[in-house]
Amino acid sequence: MTAKTQSEGLEERAGPLKGLTVLDITRVVAGPFCSMLLADLGATVIKVEHPGDPDYARSFPPFVGPDDAQLSAFFTQYNRNKLGITLNFKSAEGKELLKKLVRNTDILVENFRPGTMDKLGLGYEVLQQINPRLIYTAISGFGRTGPNSSKPAYDNTGQAAGGLWSMNGYPDMPPVRVGTIIGDLAASLYAAIGTLAALREAEKTGRGQVVDVSQQDSVLTLTEHAVVRYTSKQEIASPLGNDHPFVRPYGQFRCKDGYVFFGGYTDKFWAITCALFGEPDKAKDPAIDTMEKRFDHKVAETIVKPLLEGWFGKYTKAELEEMAGDKVPLSAIKNIAEVVEDPHIAARNMIVNVPIAGRLLGMFGQPIKLSGLADIAFEKAPAPGEHNELVLARLAGVTPEEFARLKSSGAI
Structure with missing residues (x-):
């Protein structure tokens, strides 16, 4: 039985990825953005958080709502259209629940440091034995192989190690980081592409695989001319301000x-x-x-x-x-106000209303336009564990009695 039929009855979204079930055990942006793209396109994405330590992006401004119940618009933007559950991977019961969920899952996305899931007994080799079709998408600073694979990393790490930081800014001044989290975003985009490529292969062969995406690798591909300038001429790209290396006026x-x-x-x-x-x-x-x-x-x-x-x-x-x-x-x-109010942006449906704290708030839309895709319905981000009972009952067979026990034990 496939994940699609086993998860029958779970609330499904409309879109070309309808029927796919994704476990998102990522935090912040490098990972949540990847799974958000899949959710926008119809996948059922389940946001998995630790019951006592949820995604700390929930604490990132700006906040919306009354003082005693403020919600992060930043978090909502990257976690819209998802269901939410809590699992404690360090508890034996939490581990078993994840394994049960994996049986009925097409894709798992994680952004832990390489080796973390293996130490928990939940690495790809273990999960692949449970579900041979599983696509295991891993996003990290330096990838799963190589001498730097175990190093901790943030977006700025990717910008620095990938060469982009050294190229940005003005001549005769210190380099300047790109003014957005381009390392996180690029890694998420490549992860989404790799996930869909691996899924296509799994549909043909019945075998899943690891999708290994590095922030450093992703940033490197954004350096345009820099690599070939160096390999062909030994020229090292440096900050040019608003200039271009080989065309003017531009x-x-x-x-x-x-x-x-x-x-x-x-x-x-x-x-x-x-x-x-x-x-x-x-x-x-x-x-x-x-x-x-x-x-x-x-x-x-x-x-x-x-x-x-x-x-x-x-x-x-x-x-x-x-x-x-x-x-x-x-x-x-x-400026961003002019972009948000741009009639062309409106015509492209690139500012969409997403529910948060009892109101609708404008957020960036879905840039992938498919001629066969109807208008996307944008739903709120889940509260921590909001869909525990629904998801665990339908994908892991948890009874009401078991649910109460798991909750009291701290496994969920």
Whole structure:
């Protein structure tokens, strides 16, 4: 009997992953984001937390609700659309419950340091014997193999060890971390892709496998040109600010009420831009009439940039976007308020209302758009152990009497 038929009766979500059951035993973001993507697409995701030590992202601001019952919007954003149970993996009964759940599970996602689950007697080798089809997705700082596999890690670890931190910032200044948890997010995205690839293989062969995703590995793939510049020319990438290593103009330019990104570096886009601002002859100026000439740093700084900012400085961000239309690549550099209120973001359904503390709160939506996918229903994040009785009864066969005993023993 497959996990899908054994879990029949468990509340299922609509979507292409309907029928899949996922155990999410992760914390914070590197892991919860991965399983959130699966939940948005229809998987039944069960958030597993320790009964006395739940996911500490629940304590991250901003908070919503009355003072005596505030809930974390940060936590909700990454744990929406999930069921919630509690298990104490250090108790014998907690371990047995996880094993029972694994029998009826398609995917397990964990983000412990490599070796932790093995020490608990719950590693892949053990769980695979219980359910040969199980996809075991493990997210960690440095992966399950290699000399650094046991090192502790956070998002900043991935940014530092993956090379991205060294490239970010301005020339002649110390490097600057990327202004978001890109290591956690990238690892979660790769974990979701790897999980679905392994699932496809399991559907064909009946055998599951480990999906091993490292934050360092994930960040390394985001360094664009840096690897091949080094391996081909022994050049080490360094901070460039808003500049680009091999095309100009391509970056940030001042306008009347802020800044815009302009990327009209090709001869075609350059000619259109010159005409757009009433100076078509600038496209034929022998000092700046080719991409190669405009890329020269001195030319870019002394001729091209002053020319563009002279044009752009007469207009607001909105006016420039309207003028550029679909003719040249120009976008306002928007703050998050402007993004949230952007009509195009609204048209793409990228700010969605998620229930939290008795109200609906706008959160980022699902960026994967499938033509066959109906509108996604967004549900609240679970309270710790909110669905213990439902999940344990239907997936682990726990009776009401057993449930009461497990609760009093601290196993759940």
